[in-house]
Amino acid sequence: MPEMTGAGAGQAVEYRGTPVALAASWQVVQGHAYGLRGYVLLGLVRWPVNTSWKTGAMVPFLHEEGGLSLADAERHLAKGFGIDAFLALLAVLEKSSYSPVTQPGVQMAPAVVRDGSVTFSLALPSCLPNFTLGLAEWLVSSINLGHSNLPPARRRALADTVNPRLIAARDALKAKMQAGGVNTVRIARACADMQLPLQWLPGGFIYVGSGPYGRFFRSTETEWTPALAANLARSKALTASLLRQHGLPAPTHQMVNSEEEAVQAARTLGYPVVVKPEDSDGGQGVHAGLRTEEQVRRCYALAAAVSRKVLVESHIEGQDYRITVENGKIVKAIGRQPGGVLGDGRRSVEEIIRAAVAATTGDRRRTSMISLDEEALGILAERGMTARSVPPAGEFVVLRRRANISTGGISRDVMDQIHPDNARLALRATQALRLDLAGIDLIIPDISVSWMDCKAGICEVNSQPQINTEFAPNVYRDLLARMVPAPGRMRTVLVLHASDALESDAGVAAAAQQLVQRGERVLSTRRDGTWLNDERLAPPGRDAFAAAMAAELEREATAVVAALTTEEVLKQGLPWLHLDQVRVLCGPGPGLVPRLNACLKLLAPHMAGDLLLDAATAELIDPPVLARFTVSVGSHS
Incomplete structure (x- = not known):
């Protein structure tokens, strides 16, 4: 039997009986095996027979540090701890880490009972073997610590010593997935649901399907996304000019090369203005609603750190909407509100944020998007508030100038509210740039009112839009069903x-x-x-x-x-x-x-x-x- 390794190596942990242990070495299978998509990890896990597991103590570890919802942790441990619970919890950990893996692992053979322990031969699906092993090691640590006889404070201290392996594993996964982004993860999950072949290729590319039925993707860019169209969409200045030539609403702008030019452009266009990189995606370096020369200077430096090309454009007042178009059809529409806090009449802004961060679990706590940074403090100052101000109950205090979900924005479904003129506007903007799939960012007072009857503007057309499955859980399956012809494989x-x-x-x-x-x-x-x-x-x-x-x-x-x-x-x-x-x-x-x-x-x-x-x-x-x-x-x- 392979050498086994328990959690918290080197720690004098008072386990009841033999702790759960993983094999020290696992075979990495490159291809598919045992009904699982490759990579597949083959190895052993063991624990003592006839143990009364402290599942109630395991739940907080899995929730607070692992990022599992309380409902998930409690549901999978409802019948006690066993091999089914272990495999299910590992699969949920994969999902909560934004891994493309959706399948739980499987037992390859009947369990072997010997010397008071039961040993299981497992096959685990993985997109990154070291990541999956890191998750498995952390899960074993959490189970063992939750089951130990240690006082809560000592247990908490030991948990802090094993959590870095979970953080390191998740950081490794993020680095691997960075090129394709979260869209690629969602496409991979849809492939699993639809039983479609999938190959991971260098540079963030994937191949969905096989043979003549297969299609290349890079995030939400497809084989039918023209390179010229994608390059055009990345240039915000060219996009705005082309939209205006088509009679579509777009903000006026000026290219600038220095702080002084940015300030002069703001004066010419009239405050408020937007300062942003001319050729970046995902809302990087975008600063909207700037009303002072000082803000323009500061935000020019931030935008220039992202790109050598910086744009100053007129700011359009209104609500922020993202309309996603795919091959002449609107597949999703959401309203976006900048991140902030909701007052309760009792706590200060600072206290509300602190409580929100404390309630955030696992990896999300490290990357909390709402904080009292320079941007938030500046917005509070504009309203005559500070971090210690107590907002009235029910009042939402905005702490971000942009409504992007990536910066803490809040979304709502507006598919059934779009005015027909605004729907045609999104379709025409996509056609104007010759894109097959696009995210149209529309600023307008009300999506149910025609853009022809109010002041509105398209501030960006994204050729590689992030498409969250919130409000549209089947959006990726529907997209693949249209793009990958049946039967999908050779x-x-x-x-x-x-x-x-x-x-x-x-x-x-x-x-x-x-x-x-x-x-x-x-x-x-x-x-x-x-x-x-x-x-x-x-x-x-x-x-x-x-x-x-x-x-x-x-x-x-x-x-x-x-x-x-x-x-x-x-x-x-x-x-x-x-x-x-x-x-x-x-x-x-x-x-x-x-x-x-x-x-x-x-x-x-x-x-x-x-x-x-x-x-x-x-x-x-x-x-x-x-x-x-x-x-x-x-x-x-």
């Missing part, structure tokens, strides 16, 4: 063999020929290269697993056939999420039977078709394993 045939490359090549050729006769365009990988029907696309020498995985990116192929050994599958997993057919070419051999049975257990949950093998090989397979397949016994030809 047909896949795996030839499974022991080590006979010559026999496997013959098996690949036979399977490919059958598919060609059915009208498929078949990509096959053999010792003599990679082939599309009878055309060779690549020379010999490619790694078999990598070549099979890369086949999903081939736009011209509707099917793929590849051969892998049992050892390759056990070590690397499956190159494809779904298997339409598995052809077994393994004859008797040393150690073959246990490898073959283990291999079939790994791939069984991925089967979408039949298992083809000869009668002699069928006799080698354990009946419970064979019962999981639709079996065709006969010739491979």
